[in-house]
Amino acid sequence: MEKAEIIAIAVVAVIAAAELFCLFICSKLRPECYPLCIAQPVTAQDKELRQRLEYIASFIESGSSFADTVLLIDIDGTQEQLQLCREFCNSYHAMELIKIADIEKHLKN
Numbered sequence: 001m002e003k004a005e006i007i008a009i010a011v012v013a014v015i016a017a018a019e020l021f022c023l024f025i026c027s028k029l030r031p032e033c034y035p036l037c038i039a040q041p042v043t044a045q046d047k048e049l050r051q052r053l054e055y056i057a058s059f060i061e062s063g064s065s066f067a068d069t070v071l072l073i074d075i076d077g078t079q080e081q082l083q084l085c086r087e088f089c090n091s092y093h094a095m096e097l098i099k100i101a102d103i104e105k106h107l108k109n
Contacts, residue, residue: 035068035069036067037067037069037071037107038067038069038070038071039071039073040071040073042072042073042077042082042085042097043075043077044076044078050084053072053084053088056070056095057091057092060094069094069095069096070095070096071096071103071106072085072088072089072095072096072097072098073099073100074099075100082097085097
């Protein structure tokens with residue numbers, strides 16, 4: 001074997017060893033991640049609901065959201081607000097529109 005081939009094999013072996021180390025050791029050292037939920041109330045008085053939903057959606061799109069679920073809780077939302085929430089729920093699967101009476105059932109899951 002030539003010197004270049006030996007160097008290439010050594011480099012590949014080091015990379016493979018690093019990958020195996022990260023796969024088996026580093027993944028075990030990470031702290032536990034617990035699922036979090038964002039609760040956004042939907043009320044008739046909230047005139048900035050669209051901006052709030054777009055702000056939350058920007059975190060979801062960028063992948064920097066630490067929450068697994070976004071609950072949009074219908075307290076007394078208008079039909080336009082509820083339709084807006086449904087559109088966001090269709091676009092972002094992490095968002096869910098629920099009624100205030102269903103909170104306990106949802107949080108138990």
